[in-house]
Amino acid sequence: MVQIGYTMMTEQAGPRDLVDHLVGAERAGFDFSVVSDHYFPWLDSQGHAPYAWSVLGAAAQATQRIPLMTFVTCPTFRYHPAVVAQKAATMQLLSGGRFRLGLGSGENLNEHVIGAGWPSAEVRLEMFEEAVGIIRSLLAGGTLSHHGAHFDVDDARLWDLPDEPPPLGIAASGPRSCEIAGRYGDLLVAVAPDGGLVTSFAANGGEGKPCVGQVALSYDTDRDAAVARAHDQFRWATGGWEVNAELPGPAGFAAATRHTRPEDLTDTIPCGDDVDAVVEAVRAYADAGFTEVALVQIGGDRQVPFLDWAASELLPALREL
Template sequence: MVRFGYTLMTEQSGPRQLVDYAVKAEAAGFDFLVSSDHYSPWLTTQGHSSYAWSMLGAVAYATHDVEMMTYVTCPTMRYHPAVVAQKAATMQLLSEGRFTLGLGSGENLNEHVVGEGWPAVQMRQDMLVEAIEIIRALHTGELVTYDGQYFRVDSARIWDCPEGGVPLGVAVSGESSIGRFAGLADHLIAVDPLAELIEGWDAAHPAPSRKIGQIPISWDPDREAGVARAHEQFRWFAGGWSVNADLPTPAGFAAASQFVRPEDVAESIASGPDLDELAESVQPFLDAGFTDVAIVQVGDEQQDRFVTEVARPLLQKLRTL
């Protein structure tokens, strides 16, 4: 059975609000929570970007059974992988085994802020391989020294380390990245509902694994208002991964998406009050073979109503697909 998650979108809500939404999402029946890990919002109209790890620590204490995950953390530039390993271990202990560390090669938007530039995609993937090797080694609880091409670790140990470490998911987008990461991670993360991704992953990673996707919707009692909000805050979504990974600032995303029309957004993001339409927009992920799909409710304006009034009946419809 497919599991459905709720997205804690740090770019569109403040940290206290996100903790409150997490509690209500668990009560509504979501199976898991995913959190973005950004330094900047995609667009200035979103208006937020708090530190995901502090918020997730609060969520771990405020919830009871719902699983949690970063979607996704880049462990190569803004954070050193040794620090990510420590943070993830602490989250696993705080949540009593409910945490999965989702990893990816990052976006310029968030990683350029430390002033180290933005490497080409091949280098970013090479860095991610080393980062995963370091995280895996540190999650054994043993003393680790590592001397790689991009990272060094000198006599490091995670002192509060969960038994068995932390499950790792990794974001992939095609055959090349599957080949690089299927042997290093436990689970697949992807934003495109492509059956070939699932088939390629299963061929390269025969052990049981989760395939975790994500899709935005814009529920609103008024369809036009839902479309308008999706256009205002999520029109960057139309750029695709190759564009979204490289633009450096919210101003850059605003410029790149200036000619995206509300009707263009409405074609890609289900909006309005029709729960059947919202649920059916998830169908491509189910057809492709994803085991988990996280829902993003666009914007903060209707977020509380979504998690308290809409989520439960929407989940019922999703589970009948």
């Protein structure tokens, strides 16, 4: 059975609301949760970008059972990998072992803020692999000194370590990132129902490990309102990650999608209250070999009705997958 998760989308709600929504998601019966870790929203209309790690700390105390996960954190620019390791260890302790650390090579949208530039994808993946190795070493315990091509660590040690380190999820979108995911990851993270990613992950060491995907939807009893909301807040998703990783801010995403029409989204984003449409979107991931799928309800002000609908209609239907 595919596990169904809930996404705390930090780009579309403030920190207190995000925690309240997660409490509702736990009550509704979601199997796990993920949170985006951004400094900017993709579009101005989304309107938010609180600090994900503070939200996670509050969420760990406000909930009882639902697992937590970053989806995903970039450990190479805004955060040094030694600090990411410390944050992950602390979250595993605060949550009572419910935390998974999702990691990815990042987006210019969020990482440009420190003024370090935005190198080529090849360099970013080199940095990412080195950073993941540092994080794994520190979470394993002991003292680490490291002097690599991109990072230095001087006599670092995590003083508060959980009995079991948080599993590492590695985001992948191509062969090189799948190789890194297979070598270092305890699970695969992806945002496209691509069976090739699952196969490549397995071939590089990920055989039998969880694979986590994500499906965006716009629930509303008024389908026209749902389509309009998806266009207003989520049309950035039509660009693909080769483009989206490079754009530096909401203005760039607005310009890149200025010709995107509302009807251009409805083939990939279920809109309205059609349970079957969401089931089919999740089924695409299940058929590709994914074991978990996190749902994103578009619109920070539409989480409560979505959660009611999910509890009464959507989750029972998805349990049949």
